[in-house]
Amino acid sequence: MARRQASQIESDRPAKAVDLAVWRDRARAFEAALHEAIIGQDRVVTLLTIAVFARGHVLLEGDVGVGKTTLLRAAARALGGAFERVEGTIDLMPADLVYYTYLDKDGRPRVDPGPALRHGEDLTVFFFNEINRARPQVHSLLLRLMAERSVTAFNREHEFPYLLVFADRNRIEREETFELPAAARDRFFMEITMETPKDRDIRRALAFDPRFYDADALVRAVPEDVLDYRALSDVARAIQSEIHASEALERYTLDLWNAARDPLSVGIDIDGVDMTRLVQGGASPRGMAYLVRAGRVAAWLAGRDMVVPEDLRAVFTEVMSHRVFLDPIYELRRDALVTALFKQVFATVPAP
Secondary structure, rough: OOOHHHHHHHHHHHOOOOOHHHHHHHHHHHHHHHHHOOOHHHHHHHHHHHHHHHOOOEEEEEEOOOOOOHHHHHHHHOOOOOOEEEEEOOOOOOHHHHHEEEEEOOEEEEEEOOOOOOOOHHHHEEEEEEHOOOOOOHHHHHHHHHHHOEEEEEEEEEEEOOOEEEEEEEOOOOOOOOOOOOHHHOOOEEEEEEOOOHHHHHHHHHHHOHHHHHHHHHOOOOOHHHHHHHHHHHHHHHHHOOOEOOHHHHHHHHHHHHHOOOOOOOOOOOOOOOOOOOOOOOOOOOHHHHHHHHHHEEEEEEEEOOOOOOHHHHHHHEEEEEEEOOHHHHHHHHHHHHHHHHHHHHHHHHOO
């Protein structure tokens, strides 16, 4: 029998009765817990919360020293369950995620489960620090882990029904780094950019308040098990079932999809850009399904049972940016061009 992806397996299971109002309060408590460790990143925390309740993996990127690792460690603590962390290095090999070998005290060789296996199905957060320092072979194994929430080792298949993969990427340094392939990036539900806060008071606190000097202490201050990781799949299914999208919203979503994939067809023009070459490929059906999933969670967090255009726009950049493939001559200007493209998409496609 062909192996099905874990996401499909989850969708086949009947959803248990879930009180979404109660869980909305818990989601707010989760956000509040993260704000204890990180300040000046309200939007990032909200997006991370949306991804958690959509059961999506997250890639966090930004400048060095803005708190990416601290935020992901804090999220893992608030989620509960088993946590594993891997440091991306140039000499890391796929086998290092699955097992490790050593000599025991008697000098005999031993093989023990590695970070992906040692907690069994209770593995809840797998945190890959500086993922772009790892080799493509490691990315390939991670792709399987993310896509299917399973891996084959020691002659059997190991499943991780509660798994969320968090990763961060160093976008400043280029030496001894490996760009993630498109297939691996597409498995991330969101790519969230974390910038240095612009507010002067927040900058002053980060620079002068000793509380922010000790990242370990900040993480320890986060309450543990704010969310029951074992129930998140049922909650996620309930959100997707009970938060609805109108026919008008569906048409709007499809129009956004078409405009982002083929901007020339709707008359979008960006100064100094050959629009016949700019976009070489756009979001897949999976990517658009991720957008709708994120929009439903955003609507639920806002206390609505219906998705509105603002919900899609609120998550569009983080869900869709890494799914727009530009002509290589425009890649060095990717951030500015994708931002300009999305701005024109929203201005061109009429909202219901």
